[in-house]
Amino acid sequence: MARLPVYLRALNSLLEAEVRSCSSEELATAAGVNSAKLRKDLSHLGSYGTRGVGYDVEYLRYQISREIGLTQDWPVVIVGIGNLGHALANYSGFSSRGFRTVALLDADDSRTGELVAGLKIRAFRELTAIVHEHGVAIGVIATPAAAAQSVCDQMVSAGIRSILNFAPTVLTVPDGVDVRMVDLSSELQILAYHEQRKAQLQSGDAPVVATGSEGVA
Amino acid sequence: MARLPVYLRALNSLLEAEVRSCSSEELATAAGVNSAKLRKDLSHLGSYGTRGVGYDVEYLRYQISREIGLTQDWPVVIVGIGNLGHALANYSGFSSRGFRTVALLDADDSRTGELVAGLKIRAFRELTAIVHEHGVAIGVIATPAAAAQSVCDQMVSAGIRSILNFAPTVLTVPDGVDVRMVDLSSELQILAYHEQRKAQLQSGDAPVVATGSEGVA
DNA sequence: TCATGTGAACATATTCACAGCT
């Protein structure tokens, strides 16, 4: 189900190109997946295609939006307005998809009142009041790692049950709370791992199984 | 293998807490995974544990670092110095793990020379020269979606074979080039999906299979 | 005739449970 947003984006760009209808093959190519996988994914939502024809782009786009829950409004709070929090607050991809940033919070009171992306930074202690006032269900953590678990705990007691965590630390949460972690450094590490493999192959090394330090025996 | 960075982070925090040795159970808890999975993952790298005892934290940390390729230096270029590129340039999690940002590039020439995170922004056209000069193998794309494919193509022809893409668009690359995509808005959408499910369950709705529009029959 | 939707085959990933080593 993590692929639905990708399909949605592909459908949006087809719509921009004024494509009205498409086959699973076309949409799969645009989304960068195999067409059988796309059809199986879509068949879980219902039968929104027409055999022999394909999918109606606009109709399918609406159905996927509805399935994801984008037909409703999602108020979001962002905690930790450093460089990353700043970037997230300004990120247009959130607001354009039904996510509405209702507050920016920072533990550093000297920053309270500072204007970022059209919103005034508020004190972290206002969290609970803001969550209740706006019915916030999703919280974004962009603090340093050391603060993240505490911020998370307070989000959970304020009633937030979905958390997007950019701090490089594992968060512990009660059952019923979802956390998604985005670790920028892990992504680079995974690339480095593959890059290293490619470099080894190219330099003609045999795939290394032994460490080279065992020798004798 | 996407979990190795997580294990590495867990080992680093154990080291900070001056823990010398740990069991698979402890490390798995710290990393937020099942202990059997952790042991199986580690066994792919080699036998770095001691039966009846556990793992030496420092030794295992080194072995994982080496496996990922963090014992070598990885020069990185970041293209697109908007809010996100700015945040990435300042992100300490990169530099602290062997990744060295050697250049910040932006297509907007009016920004050339501007100082960000201690580096001067340079013109995008310098890409190839920079890649060759520093032996850059990893490129980060933080441009708007519309520019991403073109930036990607030029990275590839400059010799970059690993790309971290923050632009919300699917990139097409030749064989042998790795792309990892980080889509901030997709992450929120996935949370919204689960949140919607939780709300439905709580309000006592039966899981909806039919659309409600078929009626008669 | 054509492309969807889907069972069946295949592949990959996770978990269990215990043999083997310290």
Added chain:
DNA sequence: AGCTGTGAATATGTTCACATGA
């Protein structure tokens, strides 16, 4: 006695290939 490393069992995900229906 205790914890790793791993085969076997299970679960999940992907791809194939074709019956089905517009």
